[in-house]
Amino acid sequence: MAIKVAIFGVGLIGGSLGLCLKGKPEITVVGHSHRPGSLNRMIERGVVDAATASMEEAAADADFIFLCVPVGNLEEYLRKLNELPLKPGCIITDVGSTKASISACAETCSRPGVHFIGGHPMAGSERSGVEAASTLLFENAFYVLTPSAGVPEEAYLRLEQLLGYTRAQIVRVDPVLHDEIVGAISHLPHIIAVALVNQVCDYDKDNGLHRMLAAGGFRDITRIASSDPIIWRDILLSNRDVLLSLLQDWNREIDGFIHMLEERDGERIEQAFQKANQFRGELPERRKGAITSLYDIYIDVPDHPGIIGQIATELGVQHINLSNMQIIESREDVPGVLRLSFRQENEMERAKQHLHAQGYAVYL
Numbered sequence: 626m627a628i629k630v631a632i633f634g635v636g637l638i639g640g641s642l643g644l645c646l647k648g649k650p651e652i653t654v655v656g657h658s659h660r661p662g663s664l665n666r667m668i669e670r671g672v673v674d675a676a677t678a679s680m681e682e683a684a685a686d687a688d689f690i691f692l693c694v695p696v697g698n699l700e701e702y703l704r705k706l707n708e709l710p711l712k713p714g715c716i717i718t719d720v721g722s723t724k725a726s727i728s729a730c731a732e733t734c735s736r737p738g739v740h741f742i743g744g745h746p747m748a749g750s751e752r753s754g755v756e757a758a759s760t761l762l763f764e765n766a767f768y769v770l771t772p773s774a775g776v777p778e779e780a781y782l783r784l785e786q787l788l789g790y791t792r793a794q795i796v797r798v799d800p801v802l803h804d805e806i807v808g809a810i811s812h813l814p815h816i817i818a819v820a821l822v823n824q825v826c827d828y829d830k831d832n833g834l835h836r837m838l839a840a841g842g843f844r845d846i847t848r849i850a851s852s853d854p855i856i857w858r859d860i861l862l863s864n865r866d867v868l869l870s871l872l873q874d875w876n877r878e879i880d881g882f883i884h885m886l887e888e889r890d891g892e893r894i895e896q897a898f899q900k901a902n903q904f905r906g907e908l909p910e911r912r913k914g915a916i917t918s919l920y921d922i923y924i925d926v927p928d929h930p931g932i933i934g935q936i937a938t939e940l941g942v943q944h945i946n947l948s949n950m951q952i953i954e955s956r957e958d959v960p961g962v963l964r965l966s967f968r969q970e971n972e973m974e975r976a977k978q979h980l981h982a983q984g985y986a987v988y989l
């Protein structure tokens with residue numbers, strides 16, 4: 626039985642879904658873009674079977690419709706789709722980072738025989754656009770679904786089955802609760818990262834040493850500050866009330882640090898780091914979308930051309946699967962420390978032993 630999947634907004638998330646679904650048995654993926662100029666790009670990138678700028682054409686006969694546009698455009702798309710002829714039993718879902726407003730909208734414009742099930746894959750990147758799409762983006766991540774009470778179980782199960790191709794773990798959550806929790810673990814961290822980068826950016830205007838000396842710590846905590854401004858404008862405005870409350874709690878945390886410093890309270894500073902260290906250590910590390918630190922080793926890399934390729938080749942020859950590598954930049958243009966990440970502990974151990982035997986300084 627042929628299954629048509631329509632994806633509206635083929636960027637990082639829409640494109641990654643396309644990569645997961647395209648080529649699977651009986652499935653045809655059609656991408657929609659509001660900009661005709663983007664259609665060729667999604668075909669060339671291989672994320673869809675066909676592309677169109679016509680909403681009618683994309684939606685016609687679709688079994689599943691994924692809305693992957695910015696949060697601020699979701700409601701407009703849902704309302705427009707509601708005016709089009711849709712296949713009976715069609716499931717409309719979205720991937721927006723907030724769930725309360727789109728779920729409420731779906732309740733007001735529901736129609737018989739068409740089911741809306743809110744969705745949110747807890748995986749992503751600071752990169753955007755179809756070029757950043759990846760087949761592996763959702764693997765092992767949680768994928769939240771927020772069906773309203775009126776959605777038949779049969780429809781929920783059909784969507785869950787289709788999403789099996791993403792290899793994500795599906796979890797059912799109430800939309801309002803979703804926004805409270807995701808506000809704390811995703812939206813608030815993005816605000817903090819941006820505020821921190823902008824604070825340092827202002828200091829850097831007076832003294833460019835800030836930019837030069839910014840090393841691993843600054844880069845680790847601020848990666849997500851490079852996220853797309855439009856996508857994040859929409860997310861923050863959509864979760865405004867939750868965020869205003871979370872920011873008040875944040876101010877209290879920061880006031881706590883001001884107090885500890887004013888009082889020179891070393892004991893409480895230590896306790897704050899211990900508490901954070903313990904909680905972070907308990908996070909499910911190898912699950913993408915939570916924390917992707919995996920099993921890491923660090924090696925000192927001498928400053929000569931090709932050294933990084935050489936290390937990757939050394940591991941490849943030994944059939945050791947490297948999951949990620951990152952230069953921890955301490956000085957511009959000078960490789961200093963290389964972080965190598967592995968999915969399996971035994972791969973990390975083998976890499977450590979092998980590189981050590983080759984004369985590299987390796988440490989955990």
Ligand SMILES: NC(=O)c1ccc[n+]([C@@H]2O[C@H](COP(=O)([O-])OP(=O)(O)OC[C@H]3O[C@@H](n4cnc5c(N)ncnc54)[C@H](O)[C@@H]3O)[C@@H](O)[C@H]2O)c1
Nearest residue numbers: 634635636637638693694695696721722748749750753754
């Ligand atoms: N980036 C992440 O880490 C992440 C993770 C999970 C969910 N999401 C959600 O996924 C959705 C898409 O985000 P993304 O990261 O793939 O962004 P993206 O910028 O990579 O893709 C957005 C897509 O929407 C299209 N688009 C942009 N403005 C539009 C408009 N005005 N009308 C119609 N289409 C428009 C773009 O052409 C693009 O194809 C958002 O709702 C976001 O909240 C993002």
Ligand SMILES: O=C(O)C(=O)C[C@]1(C(=O)O)C=C[C@@H](O)C=C1
Nearest residue numbers: 722746747748749750751811849
């Ligand atoms: O890894 C990242 O770069 C992300 O920002 C992913 C992230 C997150 O905050 O964890 C961002 C937005 C989402 O809606 C879900 C996941």
